[in-house]
Amino acid sequence: MNPEAYKTTICEKCSATFEINIQERRFDDSVIQQYFRCPACGKEYTIIVTDKKLRDKIEKRRRLASMIRTYGKSMNEAALERKLRELDAMKRNIQKRAENLKERYVKEPDGKEQKEN
Numbered sequence: 001m002n003p004e005a006y007k008t009t010i011c012e013k014c015s016a017t018f019e020i021n022i023q024e025r026r027f028d029d030s031v032i033q034q035y036f037r038c039p040a041c042g043k044e045y046t047i048i049v050t051d052k053k054l055r056d057k058i059e060k061r062r063r064l065a066s067m068i069r070t071y072g073k074s075m076n077e078a079a080l081e082r083k084l085r086e087l088d089a090m091k092r093n094i095q096k097r098a099e100n101l102k103e104r105y106v107k108e109p110d111g112k113e114q115k116e117n
């Protein structure tokens, strides 16, 4: 998901249409929450919560994706398949860590039940 790709959204809570203005909030251990807020009702939407390790992973994935775009056509099928699988594993890994961080740092007032650890 690229949050820069769209500019306006409709609030789930109050149905207002508003321009997305991405803000950052910092927590301990270099944790950064990217979010935007509905100006009408104040509902917050978290885009992603990252820590240093997750940002490194995202950067590594970006580099691999770019490498595949550039050299994918000249790779043999098996090698390309391997790289695509690696990319997919990275993506799942990133999503999982991002979800964990979000659960840990962002309280969703109308969110789901807390999972047992």
Ligand SMILES: [Zn+2]
Residues within 6 Å of the ligand: 011, 012, 013, 014, 015, 016, 038, 039, 040, 041, 042, 043
């Ligand atoms: Zn709203």
